[in-house]
Amino acid sequence: MPRQARLDAPGTLHHVIGRGIEGTKIFRGPEDREDFLTRLGDLCAEGAWRVYAWALLDNHFHLLVRSGERGLAQSMRRLLTGYVVNFNRRHRRQGHLFQNRYKSIVCEAERYLLEVTRYIHLNPLRAGLVRHVKELRRYPWAGHATLVGWKPRAWQDVETVLSQFGRRKREAMLRYERFVAEGVPLGRRLELVGGGLVRSHGGWSEVISLRRKGERSASDERILGNGDFVERVLAQAEAKVKATLGWRGRAPALGGLLDRIARGEGVEPARVRGGDRQRDVARARRILCQVAVKRLAYSGAAVARFLGVTTSLVNRMASAEEVAGVERYLR
Numbered sequence: 001m002p003r004q005a006r007l008d009a010p011g012t013l014h015h016v017i018g019r020g021i022e023g024t025k026i027f028r029g030p031e032d033r034e035d036f037l038t039r040l041g042d043l044c045a046e047g048a049w050r051v052y053a054w055a056l057l058d059n060h061f062h063l064l065v066r067s068g069e070r071g072l073a074q075s076m077r078r079l080l081t082g083y084v085v086n087f088n089r090r091h092r093r094q095g096h097l098f099q100n101r102y103k104s105i106v107c108e109a110e111r112y113l114l115e116v117t118r119y120i121h122l123n124p125l126r127a128g129l130v131r132h133v134k135e136l137r138r139y140p141w142a143g144h145a146t147l148v149g150w151k152p153r154a155w156q157d158v159e160t161v162l163s164q165f166g167r168r169k170r171e172a173m174l175r176y177e178r179f180v181a182e183g184v185p186l187g188r189r190l191e192l193v194g195g196g197l198v199r200s201h202g203g204w205s206e207v208i209s210l211r212r213k214g215e216r217s218a219s220d221e222r223i224l225g226n227g228d229f230v231e232r233v234l235a236q237a238e239a240k241v242k243a244t245l246g247w248r249g250r251a252p253a254l255g256g257l258l259d260r261i262a263r264g265e266g267v268e269p270a271r272v273r274g275g276d277r278q279r280d281v282a283r284a285r286r287i288l289c290q291v292a293v294k295r296l297a298y299s300g301a302a303v304a305r306f307l308g309v310t311t312s313l314v315n316r317m318a319s320a321e322e323v324a325g326v327e328r329y330l331r
Helices: 030-045 072-089 109-121 133-138 158-165 169-180 204-212 228-245 255-263 271-274 278-294 300-306 310-318
Strands: 013-019 048-055 061-066 102-105
Touching: 013 072, 013 158, 030 048, 030 072, 048 109, 048 158, 061 109, 072 310, 102 109, 109 158, 109 169, 133 169, 158 169, 158 228, 255 271, 255 278, 255 300, 271 278, 271 300, 278 300, 278 310, 300 310
Parallel strands: none
Antiparallel strands: 013 061, 013 102, 048 061
């Protein structure tokens, strides 16, 4: 059964964790880390998301971000795909770098913005990369150094976090540092990363399916928040699917979707599944990818197998500027 897209909606706060495949180092030196952060900063400059906290370790990273209008998944594809291409070129390697799925947890901002920020920024200490919490202020590969004013990074949202500690910036920085230090004896706090959850999975449409089966637990492991917040997220998920998809049943099969799009675009379905690059066929193929991946929560890999193309090609077409007329295939 193909995996579904993640819980995602514009404006959602996410704790994102990405790990190297089989423990592979994803950052071998400063050049790798700066490349990753430059790409992160570019996404912030485009309004794709706001970054509140982050930490780069040798074989994994943490981000606390609020997604913009394009949602989390599209921005993560841009971040990771571009980084891997450059990483492989720099280190003369081939193949995958990250585990096939990053982990993402939807967070309730009012309750967990500061807690998750502290958790993320203590990671270098827990990993033994610094010996004492005071050394964190000079660790350049985590957002803590930016929040305390040692390593400015224009793209990091410092004001939102520091405003929770006072109106005067210097005083807020000191209070924030004390808050972080108070988190050291609390340990790893697995509840902040979903307890025993191996990875986040399921999209808005899957959440609705779970609710219809009676699985409406307010302790959904994909969501970090109290019961009311969990219920709000689930309700928003249902409303979003109904508004954007315009259907109440199961997502259509890819074959049926292809037939509908091909008929609407005046091309043969077989040409869309082949290597035909004529403009009208390419347009139909792009529409299929955008509807299937972005709106119906099919995985890029499932669509790629159906079309007989690479997953990266499907993801590029899905994340490209939306083709005019896509909406009529969602009714």
